[in-house]
Amino acid sequence: MDEIKREDIKQEVLDLYDDYAHNRVNRREFMQKLSLYAVGGLTVASLMSFLMPDYKGAIQVKADDPRLKSEYIHYPSPKGGGTMKALLSMPAGATKKLGGIVVVHENRGLNPHIEDVARRAALAGFVSIAPDALTPLGGYPGNDDDGREMQSKRNRDEMLEDFIAAHDYLKNHESCNGKVGVVGFCFGGWISNMMAVRIPELAAAVPFYGGQPASEDVPQIKAPLLLHYAELDTRVNEGWPAYEAALKANKKDYTAYMYANANHGFHNDTTPRYDKAAAELAWKRTIDFFNEKLS
Numbered sequence: 001m002d003e004i005k006r007e008d009i010k011q012e013v014l015d016l017y018d019d020y021a022h023n024r025v026n027r028r029e030f031m032q033k034l035s036l037y038a039v040g041g042l043t044v045a046s047l048m049s050f051l052m053p054d055y056k057g058a059i060q061v062k063a064d065d066p067r068l069k070s071e072y073i074h075y076p077s078p079k080g081g082g083t084m085k086a087l088l089s090m091p092a093g094a095t096k097k098l099g100g101i102v103v104v105h106e107n108r109g110l111n112p113h114i115e116d117v118a119r120r121a122a123l124a125g126f127v128s129i130a131p132d133a134l135t136p137l138g139g140y141p142g143n144d145d146d147g148r149e150m151q152s153k154r155n156r157d158e159m160l161e162d163f164i165a166a167h168d169y170l171k172n173h174e175s176c177n178g179k180v181g182v183v184g185f186c187f188g189g190w191i192s193n194m195m196a197v198r199i200p201e202l203a204a205a206v207p208f209y210g211g212q213p214a215s216e217d218v219p220q221i222k223a224p225l226l227l228h229y230a231e232l233d234t235r236v237n238e239g240w241p242a243y244e245a246a247l248k249a250n251k252k253d254y255t256a257y258m259y260a261n262a263n264h265g266f267h268n269d270t271t272p273r274y275d276k277a278a279a280e281l282a283w284k285r286t287i288d289f290f291n292e293k294l295s
Contacts, residue, residue: 004042004050006272011232013037014263014273017051018235021265022107022186023148053144053270055112060269061119068092068122073129075169080161081136081154086129087115089122090175097177099203099294100170102195103130104163104188106268108147109140113270114185121183124287126294127175131166133159151187163191164198171201179203179294181223183286184210185267189236196223204293206286209236209264212243218250225254226289228282230275233264255289257282 013034020030031044038044063070070089077084087110090098101121105114110132118130134140137150151159163182171180181204184192189210196205197213202223209230213221225247229237240256247254259266259278266275267282 004046008042009047009050009272010037013047013051014232017271017273018264021144021148022235023152027145050272053111053113053268055270058270059112059116061116061123063115063119065119065123066092068119070119070122075129075131075165077162077165080158080165081133083135084131084133084162084165085135085139086110086131086166087118088127088129088173089119090127091122091125094127094175098125098127098175099290100173100176100180101126101128101290101294102163102166102170102180102182102184103128104182104184104191105130105133106185106265107151107187108144109134109151111140111144111147113268114188117183117185120283121287121290124290126290127170127173129166129170131162133162135162160191160194160198163195167195167199167202177294181205181290181294183290184208186210186265193225196221196225199223204290206289208267208282209233211236212239215242215246218243218246218252221247221250221252224289224293225252225256226286227254227256228267228286229256229258230262230264230266230278231258231260232262236264257285 019025069092073088103118118128121128182192183206185208189207192205192207197217197220205223206226208228262275262278263273265273267279
């Protein structure tokens with residue numbers, strides 16, 4: 001068969017990949033179930049190749065982009081992992097202090113895609129910090145399978161402390177104007193919601209398809225929220241009605257978008273779940289929101 005196209009793939013295959021990417025099925029089970037869809041010229045190997053992330057081919061802003069100053073730094077996280085590694089990026093030659101953005105990865109560590117997203121945020125005129133929650137275990141291992149396994153070994157609340165510490169580091173950085181927001185994806189979406197709960201001075205939070213905080217935590221939220229959800233992401237969306245009811249009941253400042261026919265992970269342009277139109281619109285809304293709240 002010629003190169004696989006998105007329209008060749010049934011939604012059930014993407015749902016199966018979502019189960020695999022979130023550790024609900026192991027690799028062996030994933031391949032066994034995937035074999036059911038290896039018909040009409042499709043093979044398990046070709047389906048696997050199609051579904052796995054393409055980090056090299058999808059980078060939008062290269063690591064050595066001359067428009068940016070990017071470097072790896074270490075910052076203290078005494079309540080979390082101790083000393084954390086992160087990618088710090090900002091526009092080259094910036095002459096004024098900039099709003100700050102904490103960029104939070106998915107459930108597999110700081111992979112090349114999230115580093116790319118952090119550089120995109122910097123290119124939009126912010127100073128961004130993208131921590132690697134896998135730092136205490138040696139850092140992102142170079143592939144997502146091992147990264148997911150490593151991240152599952154860390155305590156979720158301790159990782160939250162690591163990103164709260166990143167906020168504090170960035171807020172006090174010499175290049176930051178003191179206003180810091182957060183954007184996160186999947187696991188990072190939950191972190192973004194929880195940072196809004198935990199950090200009274202957080203200037204803005206943008207969770208992409210993230211798990212929601214408990215309703216009793218919502219009164220603590222001070223930051224304005226911009227929430228992105230995918231219509232086909234039934235797992236995460238189950239928690240949205242209760243969250244929205246709590247946000248309304250507590251008169252919180254929020255805007256939520258549901259992207260039609262989009263899958264969980266639609267912003268990640270390295271996998272076939274990527275929805276170009278939805279991703280570009282969501283990112284424009286995100287940058288516009290940060291421009292408003294962090295200036």
